[in-house]
Amino acid sequence: MNSSDALDTLTLDAKARKVAVLGAGSWGTTFSKILADGGADVAVWARRPELAREITESNRNSDYLPGINLPERVTASASLPLVLEGAEQVFLSVPSQSLRANLEAVRELIPADAIVVSLMKGVEKGTGLRMSEVIEQVLGIDADRIAVVSGPNLALEIAKEQPTAAVVSSRSLENATLVAMTATNPYFRSFVNTDVIGTEFGGVLKNLIAVAIGIVDGVGYGENTKASIITRGLVEMTDFAVAYGARPETLSGLAGLGDLIATCESSLSRNNTAGRLLGQGYTFTDVVKQMNQTAEGLSSVGPVLELALAKGVEMPIVSQVAGVLAGTLNPRDIAPHLTTDPMPQGE
């Protein structure tokens, strides 16, 4: 059977029944709720046994999702073998820079046919690899068995069951579809595509533009400045992703424009919040101390600029963000730098 025949025979019965989620932060926990509300039994791995206990016994994760009740189908443990046993799909939601070490610990435990799904939006420092590439390298599995999820997905809004869409991407459309069926419920709808590069880079790059938006917000600039940065930011995102093989339409979809809008507009966004603190005059070190959740943009700005340089892609906004993070650019000076060329540019 070729893959399109296999797709034709897929029915909703093919939804995974038992899944594992590694990482019990705000997104890992929220995604567990999405999967459970879609009908799966979800085992979550939490590093801290006391958090695992709170999730299983009280159906709560009060540090990350205050006020949210989790479904009974979500249970948690600090034991990786227990969580991974029998999982048909394994979702990964740890900070990007910790993925490699975490994968090394689970390499032998992931069930042989399980689909491995990245929920993360970062690139690895030092290698510049996307999360699906780190998964492929460390686990040594075929790229068809790897999927990524991205989109306008602020965790707390989804945990409150506000209607939301995302996109699941895999080189195998069949596997993307299996994951999307499992990650669909009355308030969360997953679409599919096969552009893994565009889907992953959309999530990485919008974080950097959201940091820029936070910075100008913190300075006190208004809507024109922000709209200019969002619009030109989307051009930077698209140029970069296409140079690495993405399809441009992916960047106009949920994983690109969709996520850019959500992250740039919301004070729930940690990247936006980190930028706002920088714009208010806090140093990078102060900001890192104040953030008690992951703001991936702060770690991915360096590797993204290295990747851009390697392909000759100009990223004036991302470069300005790097300047503010390094303390070499006054946040007030970020806005006019939407191009590096003093001559008028074609839009």
Ligand SMILES: NC(=O)C1=CN([C@@H]2O[C@H](COP(=O)(O)OP(=O)(O)OC[C@H]3O[C@@H](n4cnc5c(N)ncnc54)[C@H](O)[C@@H]3O)[C@@H](O)[C@H]2O)C=CC1
């Ligand atoms: N929170 C959100 O709204 C969304 C987050 N994401 C992505 O999901 C990924 C995870 O982010 P969040 O859950 O939001 O972060 P978080 O900061 O809320 O939680 C991270 C979790 O990983 C754990 N952790 C920290 N260091 C670790 C390590 N070295 N090894 C293992 N676990 C470690 C923490 O204890 C925590 O449970 C990020 O790549 C983020 O971009 C994607 C979509 C939405």
Ligand SMILES: O=C(CO)COP(=O)(O)O
């Ligand atoms: O990815 C997200 C929304 O889609 C979450 O954004 P932050 O990581 O900036 O909170």
